[in-house]
Amino acid sequence: MGTLSGVEQAPEEDFQAIIKPLSRYLKASDVEFCHGILVSGLEIEDIGPDFRVTALKTYQDSKHVQLTLGPNDIVLLTLGSLTSGMGYGTNDQPPPTMELRDSAPHELDPSWSFWDRLALERPQTFGNPEAFFDRPSKSTWLSFTVTLRDSAFFEHLCKWTGTLTGAVPLLTFRDCPWMLSLTIPQQPYVKDQPEDVFVFWGYGLFPDQQGRYVRKPMLECTGAEILTELLHLMAFPLQPTLERSVTIPCLMPLIGSPFLTRKKGDRPKVIPDGSKNLGLMGQFVEIEREVTFTMEYSVRSAQLAAYGLLGLDKQLPGVQGEDHEVLTLGMALKTMMN
Template identity: 45%
Template sequence: MNTHKETNNHAYFIGGGIASLAGAVFLIRDGGWAGERIHILEDRPVNGGSLDGSGNAEQGYVIRGGRMLNEPTYECTWELLDSIPSIDSPGKTVKDDIYAFTEKYPTHAQARLVDKDRNIVDVEHMLFSNKDRLDLGKLLVTPEDRLGKQKINEWFEPEFFETNFWFMWATMFAFQPWHSLVEFKRYMIRFMHEFPRIHTLAGVARTPYNQFDSIVLPIQKWLESQGVRYERNTRVTDLDFKPDPTGKSRVTAHRIQVVKDGNTGSIAVNPDDLVFFTNGSMTESSDLGSMTSAPVLGEKGPSFGLWEKIAAKLPGSGNPSAFDDHISESKWASFTVTCKDPMFFDFMENFSGNKAGTGALVTFKDSGWLMSVVLAHQPHFRNQPEDVQVFWGYGLFPDKPGDFVPKKMSECTGEEILTELLSHLKLAEKLPEMLENSICIPCMMPFITSQFMPREAGDRPQVVPDGSGNFAFIGQFTEIPDDVVFTVEYSVRTAQTAVYKLLDIDKKIPGMYHGNHHAKVLFDSLVTMVK
C-alpha cells in the first residue's frame, strides 16, 4: 500500500458532496494522508451536496429530497460509516446509530398507495399481466450492450405503467417511463430482495435525523478533527491539463481555476497531487419558493458547466449533454412542510395506521402530480423544537395541472401545494387551520433525475480516465459497472474506487450484493410476480 504521510502532496476535491467527503475519509484512513493536505472546494457556503437539511422552526425547514438506505446494497456506505464516530453515542459509530434506529423503528408501510376516493389500495398484488411477466424476465437476462439507449416505455406495454408495481417502484426510486432501461434493469437486480416487500418497504434503513444531520455532519466533524481544509464559496471555473512530465501517464491536471468570494485566482497542481471532480449534480440550480411564491426553474450551473469544459478537451471525459440537456424530462418538485400544530400528523397516523417514522411514502396514485408524502420520525432536525413537526413530499409530474388547484405543480406556491394535498385527503375543512399553522417551502429541481436519462457506453466517464495520472471523476455521473445511481452508495463507491486506484491501494473494495445470485430471493421474487 502506498502512503503519503511524509510527502508534500495535496489533494483537491471539487465539490463538497458526499462523494468528496467520503473520498477525504478514504485518503486519510486507507491512504495515510494527513488531513491538512486535503482541500474540499465547494461553491456553496455549506458542504453536503444533495444530502442537505437546513432551516428553523420560525422560517421553516428544508430538505430537497429524502435518501433511503438499504442494508444489503449499501456495502461501501456501511463500511465508511463504521469508521466515523457517532456524535450522539460515545463509543459508537454512525453505522451503529443507523442500525439501532432502524431496529427500534422498523418500516412497515400500511398505506403505500391511496386512490382518488381516499381509499387505501390493496397492494399485495402487483397486477402484472402475463406479458408484463415475460417482459420482466426477458429484461433480466438481456445484456446491457443489447439494450443501448432504450427507454423503459420502449420495452413494456402501456398497461405496465398502470400496475401497482409501477406506482410503487416509480415513486420509491423516482423512475419515469422515459428513463434508461439499463438503469431500470440494474435496479431490478440490485434491489431484487426488496421486490417481495415493496408494498411495505420493510427493507428500508432510516437515519435518526435527516441525512445532513445524521451522515454529513458526523463525517464533516471527523474530517475537521483530522485537519481537512474546507474552501467554501469557492467556484471552480476550469481545470487545465498537460502531458505528464514524469512520463508515468498520458496527462495530468496542473491548474485549477477558481473564483472565491468574487475574486478570480488559480491553484497550481503538481503531478503527484490529486484532483477529484464531482461531475454534475442532481440538485444543481434548484430553487426554493415560499408560502406565497413558486420556485423558479433554473438552468445549468457550475458543476455541469465545468464538466462540459473538461469533456471538450480531455478525451474519455464522457458526454454531459446526455444528462444535462433534458430538463423537461429530469425535473420534479418537492416540498417540505413545517407544522406548528399536530393536526396533520395526528390525522395521517390514524389514516395510514403508521406512527410517524414507521411508514413510508404515501402516494396518491390518481393525482395529476403523482404526489407522495412521507412522515419521518420526529424530530427530523437536531434543532427542531418538541412542539414542531416536519414532513416531506414530492410530485413526479410537475408540469401537469393539479386535481384541485388548476395549475402546474412547478408554478404553485406552498399554500397551493397544501391546498392540493389536503383536498386529496378530503380535509378541505381543515385547510385554514393548516395554512395558519404551517410553512410549506416548495423546491424545483431541474436535474434531479438527470442521471436516469438514457445513455450509451462512454456517456459516463470512467472514474479514472485511461491515461490519467492524478485526476478522477466521482459521483453520480461516472461509470461503475452494475451499480445503481441515485443512491448514496454510488457516490461513496466511486470515491473509494478513485482513491484506491490513484494511490494503488492494495485493499479490496466491498463487493456488490446482487439478489439474483440468491436462490431464496429469486424464489420469493417469482412468487411475487405471479400474484
C-alpha cells in the same frame, strides 16, 4: 421496494446527523476546507497514451489563481449537480417560472459549465454532460417541505399509513397526476424542534401536470395549494391544517437527470483511461451494477477513485441485489409487475 422500508433513515435531519460529524472528523484529521474558491479548469499534460493533471485553474478573491500540483497529488472531481438551478417558492408564492422545453437556451451553473468545458476538450475522458442537462421536461421534479402545528393531521397521517414510530420512508399517491409522494421522518427531526411542531417532505415527479383537485400544474402552485391537493387526496379537512402550516415548494430541473436515457460513454469512467492522478466522482460516472441516485453511488465512486489512484488494496462493500435465489428473483419480478 414499494415503500423503501429497507432504506436506512438518519435519526435526525442529514446536516446534523451526517455532515457536521463528518466535518468534525475530517478537520480533526487535518483536512483543510477551502471556501469561496471556484475551480474553472484543469491544466492537463499528455504523457504518451497517459495524462496527468498538473494544475487547477481557480477564481478566488476576484482574481484568477492557478494552483500547481505536486508529483504525488491526486485530483478527485465531482461532475455535475442534481440540485443545480433549483428555485424556491413560499407558502403564498410558486417557485420562479422556469421553461421546461428540451434544448431550450439556459444558463448552466459552475458545476455543469465546468464539466461541459472539460468534455468539449476531451470527450473521451469526461463523457457527455449534455445528455443529462438538456432534457428538463424529463428531469424536473418539484419537492416541498411542510412544517405544521397540527397534531390531528399528523396523527391521522400515521394511522393512515399504519406506522407505529411516526416514520414512513415512502408514501405514493398513484392516482394523483403529479405522482405525489411523501417521506415522513421520525419526530423530532430538526434540532430543538418544539413538541407541537411536525415536519415532513414530499415531491412530485410530474410537476407540469394539473392536479386532481387543484386544477393547475404543480410548478405553478403555491405551497398552500400543494398541501391542499394532499389534504384532498387523504380526504382530510382543509382547516385548521392549512392555517397552521407552512409549505415551501422547490422546483429542481435536474434532480432526475441521472435516470435519463444515455448511450455508452455519456458517463465517464471513475478513473479515465490513461489517468495518472485524476478520479471522477458523483452520480454521473459509470459504476458497474450499482444503482444511481443513492448516497452509496457517490460514496462508491469516491472509494473507487481513491483506492485506484493510491494503489490501496482495500475491498469495497458488495453491491446490494446480488442474491440470485429463485425466491428473491420472484419477489423482485412481482414488485416490478405491480
